Amino acid sequence: MAExxxxxxxxxxxxxxxxxxxxAHRDDGKAVFVSGGVPGDLVRARVDQDGKSLSHAVVTEVLEPSEMRVRPACPLVPVCGxxxxxxxxxxxQLEQKRSSAVDAxxxxxxxxxxxxxxxxxxxxSPGERWGYRNKVELAFERHGRRSLIGMxxxxxxxxxxxxxxPLLDARHSKLTxxxxxxxxxxxxSHGLDIDRVGIRASRRTRExxxxxxxxxxxxxxxxxAKVLQEATRASSVVRVLTKGPKKARRVTGVERLSGAGxxxxxxxxxxxxxxxxxxFQVNTKGAERLVELVMEGLDPDEGDVAMDLYCxxxxxxxxxxRRVSWVDAVESYGPAVRDLRRNLERAGLDNVDAVGGDxxxxxxxxxxDVIVVDPPRAGLAEDVVERLSEQPARAIAYVSCDPATLARDLARFGERGVFSPVRITPVDLFPQTFHVECVTLLSRARG
Known part of the structure; x- marks a missing residue:
């Protein structure tokens, strides 16, 4: 319906x-992507982009609210991204996220x-709908000598x-x-020029x-260091040094300004x-549920050799x-590899080969015997699917943050006919957003 x-x-x-x-769709069948709409709403919307095959519009008035519509906990929702x-x-939200996985x-x-x-x-939905995040990032914008810091x-x-x-835990929500x-x-006072600001806050460790x-x-x-310490009582203040184009900057170092680093x-x-x-996953309870699903699906035992790619x-x-005899772990990002080795040493675990690289x-x-893959949004490279399909493992747990690349990769596994998905569990690690994490268990195909 469109008028x-x-x-x-x-x-x-x-x-x-x-x-x-x-x-939504116009009467002539043209699709319209609507900012601010909820399924079932009847809305009036202003078109701000009009292409040949689809348009984009912004809601200016909700004429008939959907039964799915609720009042957000944050008053900035209409303007904040x-x-x-x-x-x-x-x-x-949960049903729409499941539908996204099925559709892909x-x-x-x-x-x-x-x-x-x-x-x-x-x-x-493994945790709270608000106050679940252990991390937020702030944008930094200069206007002459003054700056604007926010979302x-x-x-x-x-x-x-x-x-x-309100996405941060209530005791930390004022940190922004x-x-x-x-x-x-x-x-x-000092003419700082900052790309962005990361805030990590733990309810459990209070760091x-x-x-x-x-x-x-x-x-x-x-x-x-002095001003931020006085303002936040942070356990760590660091400076992350980056070089390169804005959309592809690489980390060249980390400076500890105060605290643990x-x-x-x-x-x-x-x-x-x-x-x-x-x-690290921004939702700690959600991360624990991912671990539970992976372990339940793989059911590793003390005699197994495990593989963890993109670890x-x-x-x-x-x-x-802690469950198997040996783990081969591979990670391409240098800072994460160093953190992994430190975490293994602190935990007293010496049965892991932590390798840095693609x-x-x-x-x-x-x-x-069992394999975990947790790739970035781009999913698995085709040669990795090929190599995984040559493994004698009884099961693979694929943790995905993008239904589209997950669907593509499952089709690639299907072409090789060795591993087949038996269960896909969407997990809402990111309430109030469209993002969803999926844990897929693949087992060896019969026959």
């Missing part, structure tokens, strides 16, 4: 896209719809000032205001780290230490090492 009046469209929203927007699905109820399997993986439906379990706006081109972020205020003062991402060059280290979190029965550049700082490596080039020589 155009005075340059605006009246639309009935049909579903959520795998992205921040919802989807951090919570694009916050107007959607919990049940609807059918549309991209060319899987039979009935099989896709049978494979994908209901989407799990990216919905368009991704501006910055919204934020006094508190404290950090922004301290950096505004430092920027105005807080402030990471300033900058280019190399002169920097008022002592003054920055790293951040600690308790997860899956142990404590991990992470340097600022290293990846990061050890989220799956450490639990595996998973394809550094693919382990040993034969694995």
């Amino acid at each position: 155009e009046v005075r340059g605006e469209l009246t639309l009935r929203v049909e579903r959520m896209a795998y992205g921040p927007d919802s989807v 951090g919570c694009p699905w916050a107007g959607l109820s919990e049940g609807a 399997l059918v549309r991209i993986g060319h899987m039979d719809p009935a099989r896709a439906e049978s494979l994908v379990a209901p989407c799990e 990216h706006d919905r368009s991704g081109t501006g910055v919204v000032k934020v006094d508190s972020c 205001k404290s950090v922004a205020g301290a950096l505004s003062y430092l920027s105005n 807080v780290e402030i990471a300033l991402w900058t280019e190399p060059g002169p920097f008022p280290r002592a003054q920055v 790293c951040w600690g979190e308790q997860v899956a029965g142990g404590t991990m230490l992470l340097s600022a550049p290293s990846f 990061g700082a050890g989220t799956f490596t450490l639990p595996l090492a 998973a394809g080039r550094e693919f382990p020589d040993s034969d694995a």
